[in-house]
Amino acid sequence: MKNNPEFIINGILSGDRSVLARGITIVENDLNGAEEIISKIEEKTGNAFILGITGPPGAGKSTFTSSFVTELRKQNLKIGIIAVDPSSPFTGGAVLGDRIRMRVHTKDENVFMRSLGSRGALGGLSLKTSRIVSLMDAFGMDVIIVETVGVGQSETEISKTADMTAVILAPGFGDDIQALKAGILEIADIFVVNKSDLAGADKLELELKQTLKLNYTDTSIPVIKCCSTRDDDFENVYSEIKKRVDYFKKEKILDERRLNRKRRDIYDLIKSEIEKITEEKIKKLGGIDSILNMTDGKVYLTEELKNLVKM
């Protein structure tokens, strides 16, 4: 398949699934043309609602996503799914298994799913996730669901990428709610207590509600209890999440988050440009080893080095 940016951009805007898939590959691997595709596609984005799904491993993130997508499809919405699973820190390899839970949507032409390896990023997503979201947005998705790797306590990257974040918990993981408090519990715009058929679900729900009362300024965070393998539960899940989305729109929280995202993205872009300048500078100074020679092998900025860097 052709890799040239113009072909990819046109293909994505005209709704060609194979081209979208290739575009994602180019962006994910930072192949030639990635920058051009992203910069030209940017103006076509901003229509999709981005929902983040996060939570500990085995809490049921993929199964929840699948059932929720079934409900969204009843509203005739076009759905993009990005599911991130961990890459090995040793070999770089990965087994991406989220598709197994989402097989009912495979043949649905209005659902496009992509699996990503985290590739060394530690925040629960891969570095290119937000760019892949942009491609799906430009493709015409109404809702894009981003599912993180199974997380512990501190992987909060998703709250920067998504418009709204749902934290999925299940009984058995939640006994130490208090210990979990700082970190992923802070980024929840919605709590889902999954596996409601298991013992302990009511207790978890209660603990969450009490924690919310004590600790949060936003007292409107819902705790939704459901069993993800039971489709009947999802009418309620949908209406609760819809309520939350409406609230976000009404209170301008959504606008604020999107503006913050833009601020951060442009900041990151400038940072990566400056990184390139740094690389050039180091090259000009004869490489990192000769710089170390200048400082007698010590790691500090001598006055001489400071001046050289500023030049």
Next chain:
Amino acid sequence: MKKIKVIVAKPGLDGHDRGAKVIARALRDAGFEVIYTGIRQTPEDIAVIAQEEDADVIAMSLLSGAHNTLFPKVVELLKEKGLGDRLVVGGGVIPESDIPFLKEKGIKEIFTPGSKTEELINFIKENVKCDEE
């Protein structure tokens, strides 16, 4: 550098997935990104997954005896989606006498019981046209 992406799929009515899981694990340890589809996939499912994931390799495992029907069907559907250039390989309990037919239908290699995982890994490394840029 582009990572090699492999779909490990179990087509048809066959729930024996120990082999497929061993393969998925071995490919992971070789540094590939592996998407495991789970059992009982239709050829259509496998083709859609290969398309959405933009996979370089489609590796199918089948122990039910339906390989002569299902493997070529997947190749056919991949071609329909413009993915005729992807590497398709198969494995499982497949009689020697069926292998020439399968190769003629576009399955590049068949790995029968006793094959070493290294053979598959090396075959993939040698045959994936990774358009690294």
